[in-house]
Amino acid sequence: MTSTSTPPGLARLNALPEHAALAALHEVCASTTWARRLTDARPFATDEELRTASDAAMAGLTAADLAEAMAGHPPIGRPKPGDPTSAREQRGMAGASDELRAELLELNLAYQEKFGHVFLICATGRTAEQMRDAVKERIGNAxxxxxxxxxxxxxxxxxxxxxxxxEEEA
Structure with a gap:
């Protein structure tokens, strides 16, 4: 339902043809299942309804779906070249010393060897030291x-x- 009370960016997402909505949501998360669930759940009345649907879709992902989603994320400390999203999200690495970068690379490789995928953390707002400490803590997890x-x-x-x-859609 698109009404004047629906925020402009959300109204535009709701109105996109299916293939365009899937493509836009796939840029948010590389899981095809997640993008499909959100596309199929449209229209959303509020931004919060969209976020709630996102959370529900995430909760329902299988291990294979999660692996697909993780494959869309570069390792911490190595954002995808030319990708402003990964560069913005990993901004906390900008001032990291060469020593800290090398330590993070070593930890990333050990984590990947243990779990079979990149170390994934919501890096927005975190420093390089906080990310290093998180991988050190989480590598001991089952x-x-x-x-x-x-x-x-x-x-x-x-x-x-x-x-x-x-916001971009607005």
Missing amino acids: PEQEREIVRTELGKINRIRLTRLL
């Missing part, structure tokens, strides 16, 4: 525990990206 932490972190990232998408 795989099942870590998968649920990753699910939570992906949910946080998706909420931030959805907000940005709606």
Whole structure:
């Protein structure tokens, strides 16, 4: 339902053809299942309704869906070249020393070897030291525990990206 009370960015997302909505949401999260669930749940009356649907879709992702979502994220400390989203999200790495960057790379590789995927954290607003400390803490987790932490972190990232998408759409 698109009305004058629907925020402009949300009204535009609601009105997009299915293929365009899927593409826009896939830029937020690389999980096809997540993007499909949100596309199918349209129209949203409020931004919060969209975020709630995002959280519900994230909660329902399988391990394979989570792996697909994680594949869309570069390792901490190595944002995708030319990708303003990953550069913005990893801004906390900007002032990191070469020593800290090397330590993070080593920790990322150890984490990836243990869990089979990149270390994923909502990096927005975090310093390089905070990210290093988080990977050090989380590398000791059991795989099942870590998968649920990753699910939570992906949910946080998706909420931030959805907000940005709606602002860009406005």
